[in-house]
Structures are given as C-alpha cells and as structure tokens.
Amino acid sequence: MTVPPAPASARFGNARTWWEIGLVLAVTVGQSALYSVLTLVRRMLVETPLGDQQAQLNTARDDLALWDALYRLLDVFFDLALVGLVIYLLWEPGRNALRRIGLDFSRVGTDVGRGILLAAAIGIPGLALYAVGRALGVTVAVVASPLDAAWWTVPLLVLSALRAGLTEEVIFIAYLFDRLRRVGWSTWTIILSTAALRGAYHAYQGFGAIIGNMAMGVVFGWCYHRWGRVMPLVIAHTLLDVVAFVGYPLAASLWPALF
Numbered sequence: 001m002t003v004p005p006a007p008a009s010a011r012f013g014n015a016r017t018w019w020e021i022g023l024v025l026a027v028t029v030g031q032s033a034l035y036s037v038l039t040l041v042r043r044m045l046v047e048t049p050l051g052d053q054q055a056q057l058n059t060a061r062d063d064l065a066l067w068d069a070l071y072r073l074l075d076v077f078f079d080l081a082l083v084g085l086v087i088y089l090l091w092e093p094g095r096n097a098l099r100r101i102g103l104d105f106s107r108v109g110t111d112v113g114r115g116i117l118l119a120a121a122i123g124i125p126g127l128a129l130y131a132v133g134r135a136l137g138v139t140v141a142v143v144a145s146p147l148d149a150a151w152w153t154v155p156l157l158v159l160s161a162l163r164a165g166l167t168e169e170v171i172f173i174a175y176l177f178d179r180l181r182r183v184g185w186s187t188w189t190i191i192l193s194t195a196a197l198r199g200a201y202h203a204y205q206g207f208g209a210i211i212g213n214m215a216m217g218v219v220f221g222w223c224y225h226r227w228g229r230v231m232p233l234v235i236a237h238t239l240l241d242v243v244a245f246v247g248y249p250l251a252a253s254l255w256p257a258l259f
Contacts (some may be wrong), residue, residue: 014183014184017179017182018183020089021176021180024085024086024171024175028167029167029172029197029201030197032201033200033203036200036203036204037200037203040206043204049137050137050138051136051137051140053140053141054142054143055141055143055206057142057144057145058072058144058145065150072156073156076159076163079163080167083166083167086170086175089175090175101178101229103170103174103230103231103234104231107229111229111232111235112232112235114223114227114232114235115232115234116235116236118220118223118232119235119236119239119240119243121219122236123239126212126216126240129211129212130142130208130212133206133207133209134208136208138206139207140204142205144244144246145157145249146249154246157242157246158245158246160245161238161240161244161245161246162234164237164238165233165234165235165236165237165238166234169220169230169234170234172194172198173230173233176197177194177221191217191225192218194217194221195213195217195218195221196214196217198213198217199211199213199214220236
C-alpha cells in the first residue's frame, strides 16, 4: 500500500521543530558538547599523554574572591535563564510545563527517594569507572576547586551543582524527549541519542567520562520514560555534583594521605 505524503502543515511543523531544536542546542548543551569534543581532540594532539593531563572544575573567574563570586553568580544566573527559556518553549496554553515534565513539588518524598537511589546507582559505578579510566590512561585527572577561598565558596559550589542538574536534565531529557517525540522518533532512539550527546558534553574529561555519562544518560532516559518526571533526575544529578564539587576536595583535605 502506498503511504500518502504528509500534509504540508505537518511537514512545516516538523521543520519548525527541527529549527527550534537546533537553535536551542546551539546556545545551550549542544554548543558545550562541541567545545568539549574539540577539547578532547586537542588534548590527544599534544605530546602529554591523556592520563597525565588535568581538567579543572569550577575554575576561578578572578583572582579576587569577591569578584570571582560575582562572576560565578552571574554564570549561574545566565545558565538558569537558558533553562527558563527552554521551559518557556515547552509551555502550552492550558498545560503547565513544569507539571507536565515533572519539575514540581507534587511528589517530594518519592522524587527525593528516587533521586538518592539514582545517585547511589550512578555514583558508585562512576567512581570505579573513573579509577579504571585513570589506570588505563584514557581519562584526565579531574581537579575540584579548593574550598578555602572564602566562606561563600561551598554555597556557590552547591548552587553550581544545582545549575548543572537543572541544565542537563531539563534540556537533555525533558526538552529533547518532548521535541523528538513530536518529530516521530522512537523512545529508544531518543534515549540513545540524548545519551550520546551527554557523553559528548563531558568529552573534555576523556573517554572514561564519555562512557560513564552515556551510561548515565541511558539510565536517566529510561527512568524519565517510566516515571514521566524530571525532578528525581535533577535531584540525583545535583547530589552527584555536590559530592564531586564539595565532598571530594573536603575528603582530600581531611585525609590527604588517603587521596
């Protein structure tokens, strides 16, 4: 049986959706993923082995602590503004976008419980994968920011962790799942493609980070498909980054011989 061509309105709708997806990615996570991949390529072209290189998290923006804090706050604000833009694009007449993607407080207990379990399920194997990647020389040394710059350093790092959780989960998961479903992609095609994009987003840390974040993307995508809520993913991601940004340097300062 011959399948009739799609109506012109449907074709226009798909084209408009693809343009929107491309523009959103160009100013958010897609832009960062491209820079990250280029950083990995550049790392591989220098004489220093990948395993002997470092990636600094939350680098200082200024030598003076007060100005550094101000610049970091502005970075967080503008990144969250992009998250707000994406949520605005998801908003539809008569349908609350926050409730539709599950970024509300209607199921706090369930969301927190699922977020903690997800953080443990991802974080523990993630540490093992990082150690294996370091041993094999395919993952760079990830260096966290020191905690003693000023009293507001830890709150700023926690805020940065929340920023990362909202940015990645709202865009990688909630937004792309919604838009790619509209253009006819299957669930597993969406899960795998967004996981691959997440892996590219962290490519600057080396191949171990690519594999680990792709696995995380598959798990998070499957959970979002099952639960229909992005809040547990945001909680899990934020917890993981709080441990990476604050927990690791704190442990290293308390027990330097161990680390």
